[in-house]
Structure formats: structure tokens, C-alpha cells
Amino acid sequence: MSEHVNERVKCLILGSGPAGYTAAIYAARANMSPVLYEGMEPGGQLTTTTEVDNFPGYPQGVVGPQLMEDLKNQALRFNTDIRFGYATSADLSQRPFKVTIDESKVVEADTLIIATGATAKYLGLDSEQKFRGQGVSACATCDGFFYKGQDVVVVGGGDTAAEEASYLSTICRKVYLVVRRHELRASKAMQQKVFNTPNIEVLFGHQTKEVLGDMSGVNGVLLVSDKGEERKVDITGFFVAIGHQPNTGFLNGQLELDEVGYIKTEAGTSKTNIEGVFAAGDVKDPHYRQAITAAGSGCIAALDAERFFNMVKA
Structure with a gap:
């Protein structure tokens, strides 16, 4: 043209x-x-x-x-x-x-x-898009406050994920950090911070299969390990931190x-x-x-x- x-x-x-x-x-x-x-x-x-x-x-x-x-x-x-x-x-x-x-x-x-x-990069799951704004977020500092005292998941293994997990740990009761690999890509300082925070649980070798929820929003997540084992975790917030x-x-x-x-x-x-x-x-x-x-x-x-x-x- x-x-x-x-x-x-x-x-x-x-x-x-x-x-x-x-x-x-x-x-x-x-x-x-x-x-x-x-x-x-x-x-x-x-x-x-x-x-x-x-x-x-x-x-x-x-x-x-x-x-x-x-x-x-x-x-x-x-x-x-x-x-x-x-x-x-x-x-x-x-x-x-x-x-x-x-x-x-x-x-x-x-x-x-x-x-x-x-x-924001997302995982590409239909269920993830379905609950965007209803429990699924790509910004912990924007939306973390709404999950005060609740259990949440952060997906990712880099600095952003480690920072978001650390931030959420000061607000939420429990933070699950879901990492695809068997190591964190985050800087050593951020890794130390994550590992030294008692209410952060790192789940290495796991990926998200499905975000679960109902009319009121997210109520869980279905994870699958690299060995093929499925695990359901009860959460109300799902934070994607993959860049x-x-x-x-x-x-x-x-x-x-x-x-x-x-x-x-x-x-x-x-x-x-x-x-x-x-x-x-x-x-x-x-x-x-x-x-x-x-x-x-x-x-x-x-x-x-x-x-x-x-x-x-x-």
C-alpha cells in the first residue's frame, strides 16, 4: 500500500x-x-x-x-x-x-x-483469562492488599516473582511460589530473602494446569509436577510474575x-x-x-x- x-x-x-x-x-x-x-x-x-x-x-x-x-x-x-x-x-x-x-x-x-x-505475560490458560481481575493479577503491589491474611500463589522464578512473593508475604498468610525449574533464576540476594521467609513455600518443578474458581472468583489452583503428579492448592489470589x-x-x-x-x-x-x-x-x-x-x-x-x-x- x-x-x-x-x-x-x-x-x-x-x-x-x-x-x-x-x-x-x-x-x-x-x-x-x-x-x-x-x-x-x-x-x-x-x-x-x-x-x-x-x-x-x-x-x-x-x-x-x-x-x-x-x-x-x-x-x-x-x-x-x-x-x-x-x-x-x-x-x-x-x-x-x-x-x-x-x-x-x-x-x-x-x-x-x-x-x-x-x-504482562500470562501463562495462556483459558481459566487464567476467565478470572483476570477476579483473583488473577499480574501486579502484586497493585492488588496484593485485597488478599490480606489470605493464601496466594505467585508463578515465576526470576527477580520479579521473588520480589512479588516477598512483598505478598508481608500481607498474606501463606505464599506459594510455583517454579517450573528446580532452581530460582532470581539474584542470590532475592533467593536468600525468599528462603528465609517462613510463610513462603517454594514449589520447584511445578506448573499450573488450571486456575480454579466460581462466581465469586478464584478459590484454588491445580498444579502438576514434572513427574506428572497433580496437586490442588486452596488459594484466593493467583499472581503471574513471568515478566x-x-x-x-x-x-x-x-x-x-x-x-x-x-x-x-x-x-x-x-x-x-x-x-x-x-x-x-x-x-x-x-x-x-x-x-x-x-x-x-x-x-x-x-x-x-x-x-x-x-x-x-x-
Whole structure:
């Protein structure tokens, strides 16, 4: 398909999680007339979360979809142009940057803010998807509080899994760490922490066969050992901690990424290795992955983009 440029914008924002919407609010207020494409998952990962109790300004808590709707409406209030569609490719070789949307429309942008997020990896079980948000989670620091005093499972053997198990052990009665291999891949320090925590039980050589539950949510998990033996464990929370995949495929290697695929930024900024291209939220953050840190980095990206645009324009 022959591509032709359909329009040129001052500020193009890719992604509609807390980072993208916050960037839009700041960019719009700076008269940059931002155009935001919502991406594959409008509202981002929070739309699959039920209660959010740790976002400032909501003393009674808020459900994830409502929080994202509020952020979206705030961006719209300042005349952000919010559109359906997702970036399928980009040409960052020169300014204005060219971004192809839905494999057909090309938008030229003087500044580009990438807030495409990261997708949590799941095991791929139907039962796991069925109970997402009803006992199945990919974020212990987001959802662990709801399982206070209860028994939970964490799946994974790396640093993330060890960290999540350790965190949950301070809240939950019992944490089962289900590890496919016969060893942890986590750092030695994290391994020591796990092994020295009395309410964490590590189940080596086990995989999840089925997440069990009913109308009220998860109530158990069926595990199978590498010897073929099945074991049912009664739990109310099932945390998947096998990593995230940053949504950077459309960039085709044009930006500097780390070994996993997260966008590298200059310390303390949103600046990438290409002037005029900025990154915010989970697409550049393998460590914190919180709505509030994503929102903060969206603010930083918009301020960086505004300063860059004004400097180039001058």
C-alpha cells in the first residue's frame, strides 16, 4: 500500500494509559494541540484492574476503568484530539517523524511521546483469562492488599516473582511460589530473602494446569509436577510474575532499547537517544510499573517535548 502523509501535528502521543493521558493534559495546556492515539488497549492495563486504592486523590478508591475515564475526560477538556488506532510502524530518521497508524494513515509529528506501555505475560490458560481481575493479577503491589491474611500463589522464578512473593508475604498468610525449574533464576540476594521467609513455600518443578474458581472468583489452583503428579492448592489470589513485554515492536529497532525491549531514556528525563522523541510510562519502566509513576513520567515527557519544540521553533 502506498503511504502518503495525511497530516502534520506538533505533538503526537502514542498510548492511552496514565502516562499518555497525563502527557496529553500537559501538552494541551502548553498549546501543543496534541493528537493521541489510544493504541491496542484503550485505557491501558488499568482497564483490566478492579479496585485501585493507591492513586492519590481518590480517598475511597476507584475502579480502574473509571480512573482512566477521568484522565481521558481531563485530557479532552483541554482539547486533546483523542483517536482510535495504534502505531504499526515509524520512521524516526528525520524530523518531522513519520508514524503509520493502522498500517494506512501516516502522521508527521514535530515531537513524539511514546507511552505504549508493556503487556504482562500470562501463562495462556483459558481459566487464567476467565478470572483476570477476579483473583488473577499480574501486579502484586497493585492488588496484593485485597488478599490480606489470605493464601496466594505467585508463578515465576526470576527477580520479579521473588520480589512479588516477598512483598505478598508481608500481607498474606501463606505464599506459594510455583517454579517450573528446580532452581530460582532470581539474584542470590532475592533467593536468600525468599528462603528465609517462613510463610513462603517454594514449589520447584511445578506448573499450573488450571486456575480454579466460581462466581465469586478464584478459590484454588491445580498444579502438576514434572513427574506428572497433580496437586490442588486452596488459594484466593493467583499472581503471574513471568515478566512483561514492552510494546516497542513498531519501532523496528530505531530507538535504543535495553535487552528486554524497554526504551532507554536519559537519567531523570524522558529523552531517548533521538532528539524530539520522548518515552513515558511502562514502556520505559521495568521497575515500578505503577499508575502514579507512569502519570508522573507523562508529565515529564510533555514538559520535555514542549521545551524541545520551543527551542527548535526559536
